[in-house]
Amino acid sequence: MRILPFGNANDSLQLQQSVLRRILREVWESETREPEKEKIEKGQGMGWKTVIKPEDSIFSELVRTLAGWKCVRCGRQHEIKQNTLDCSHYFGRNHKSVRFDLDNADALCRYPCHQGSDSTNPERFGWEYQKGIGGFKNWSADGEYTLYKKKQLGEQRFSALIIRSEGICKMTSFDIKELRKSLREMLQKAKGGIL
């Protein structure tokens, strides 16, 4: 099961909406908007930082719940809701079209399995750095993470993920609200073991 990209800002249905309907929606949104709770996540020594939005936190909990709070790489069991287990994105969160795509996310121990930076020891070297030998620019061979994704998803589904990762995704505040609702519902199902 995966979530389809919510890139429907430009779909024909929305284009057909009247100005009046849009105004009504804006009024409705301004009355029902959730307070934003954001935090900044910094990659250890990776020179990036990402704004983590409420929908990211729900998605992360969903991915880790579906994995039974176990790392998919080493199998280590983590305590529920502990941040020792990460929600890793194969294509980083800046690829917005797959930011909430379950095929793109895996539960990994923060250290070493996800962000471990010891390149001299393959077991201590995180999958964040093991997508391709030579990195995306000088890719000479698949790295451990890519080999895992191909096995996990199969070549066809993996190729489909690559294509989706290149999609453009623009979300209106209405889309975000719907996304949060749908993720919360999925999380409840996952917690109840029915997803």
Ligand SMILES: [Zn+2]
């Ligand atoms: Zn692990």
